[in-house]
Amino acid sequence: MHTQRLTLTLTALASAGLLLTACGTESGAGSEGDSGGRSVESSAESGEALTGVRWTVESLTLGGKKHDAPGDAYLKIGKDGRAGGSFGCNSVGADVTIKGGTVEFGQPLTTKRACTDGGRMTFEKNALRALGKEKFTAKVTGDRMTLTTAKGDRVAFSSQPAEPDAPLTGTKWKVDAVGDARTTASLPKDVADKVHLTFGEDGKVRGNLGCNSVTANAEAKDGRITFGAPATTRKMCPGEAMTTERKLLKLFDGTARYEVARDTLKITAADGTVIRANADQAGHADQKDTEKPAK
Numbered sequence: 676m677h678t679q680r681l682t683l684t685l686t687a688l689a690s691a692g693l694l695l696t697a698c699g700t701e702s703g704a705g706s707e708g709d710s711g712g713r714s715v716e717s718s719a720e721s722g723e724a725l726t727g728v729r730w731t732v733e734s735l736t737l738g739g740k741k742h743d744a745p746g747d748a749y750l751k752i753g754k755d756g757r758a759g760g761s762f763g764c765n766s767v768g769a770d771v772t773i774k775g776g777t778v779e780f781g782q783p784l785t786t787k788r789a790c791t792d793g794g795r796m797t798f799e800k801n802a803l804r805a806l807g808k809e810k811f812t813a814k815v816t817g818d819r820m821t822l823t824t825a826k827g828d829r830v831a832f833s834s835q836p837a838e839p840d841a842p843l844t845g846t847k848w849k850v851d852a853v854g855d856a857r858t859t860a861s862l863p864k865d866v867a868d869k870v871h872l873t874f875g876e877d878g879k880v881r882g883n884l885g886c887n888s889v890t891a892n893a894e895a896k897d898g899r900i901t902f903g904a905p906a907t908t909r910k911m912c913p914g915e916a917m918t919t920e921r922k923l924l925k926l927f928d929g930t931a932r933y934e935v936a937r938d939t940l941k942i943t944a945a946d947g948t949v950i951r952a953n954a955d956q957a958g959h960a961d962q963k964d965t966e967k968p969a970k
Contacts, residue, residue, distance in 0.1 A: 724815040725773065730832035732762065735802055737828050745795050747939075748802075750832070762802040763795035764788055769807075778811045778822055789858045806830065840935045841954040843895055844874045848882075848940050848952035853922050855947050863915035870919065872952065874900075884920040886912035891927050898934070900942065902927045922948060 732748035734741050750760035760767055765788050770781035783803060790796055811822035811830075820832040850870040852859045862870060862885070872882035880893035880902070887910050892903030905927040911917070925948045932943045938954040 725778070725813060725820070728820075728834045730760075730820055730834055732760075732802070733831045733833055735798065735805060735830050737801060737805055739827070742798055742801060744798060744802075748798070762799040764790035764799050767803070773813070776812060778813045780806050783807070787857055791860050802830070839937075841938045841940075843933070843935055843940070844876055846873065846940075847955035848872045848874075849955050850923070850950055850952040852951040853919065854949050859949060859951060862919060865914045866916050866919050869916075870923065871955070884923045886910055886916040886920050889927075895933065898932060899930055900933050901930045904928045923950065926950065 729749060729751040732744040732750060734743050736742070745763035748761060748763045765786040767783050767785045769783040772779045772781075785803075805828055806822075809824045809826075809828075811824055814821050814823070818834045820834070821829055822832075823829045848871060849868070850862065850872065851867065852861050854860050861867070866885035869883055870885045872880055874880050874893055874895065878892060878894055879890060881888070881890050883889065884907070887908040889905050889907045891905040892901075894901045905924060912920075925944045925946055926942060929945045931945060934941045938956075940952045940954070942950045942952075944950070
């Protein structure tokens with residue numbers, strides 16, 4: 676009988692400078708490195724079937740009621756014993772003990788974001804609460820994994836080949852939220868589909884801030900973007916458009932950190948303002964703006 680103690684750590688969080696706090700209880704098994712299904716069933720006694728795979732969380736069943744997971748919930752355990760994940764809002768890490776086909780989770784560490792989507796927060800709380808209470812029996816069949824308690828509560832996962840990250844340059848990034856390291860709020864409805872940024876091969880960023888079009892120099896290197904002073908059009912817009920624009924202007928004329936994960940871009944300005952954007956599914960953006968910013 677082989678015992679493997681896996682210490683889950685969040686190297687991505689450390690590099691982003693996020694603070695972790697202990698909270699509730701933690702979650703299961705995931706991946707780092709190569710993914711892809713296996714054609715045989717395994718009781719996961721050695722832990723090998725659980726590691727080296729990025730596991731997408733599909734659902735959580737508690738007391739016979741099934742709860743579908745948010746689309747970006749995942750858990751991964753690296754083959755070096757270092758792993759992390761998310762159940763829809765915060766990043767999570769914890770200790771895990773795998774012994775004789777059973778999996779037991781310890782006290783988690785999580786970030787402290789308060790997502791405005793109540794469904795995400797509810798799923799996250801349920802998952803953290805469930806995964807810390809009892810031992811689970813792990814079973815891997817092909818590209819599926821289940822963790823099941825003695826009373827029948829279950830977490831279902833699947834593994835899919837990793838999708839490449841969208842390129843920072845040439846992608847039209849549609850901004851959908853602004854906040855800080857603790858809280859991110861969705862954009863107001865009247866500007867939700869208007870705000871976008873595109874980083875060009877010519878070293879410039881172009882887009883719209885919710886009211887006015889913007890152009891600025893933007894040099895990206897080693898996870899940082901150095902923005903020049905922005906040139907914008909000079910319209911005045913009603914509602915929340917100008918408030919949103921003022922928040923977004925904090926990006927410019929300074930250096931910001933950025934991270935791209937699949938189709939999501941996160942930019943953290945020097946003052947701590949966090950901007951989240953998603954790649955436009957229509958593909959690469961047209962570099963031309965319909966309005967010419969004022970010089």
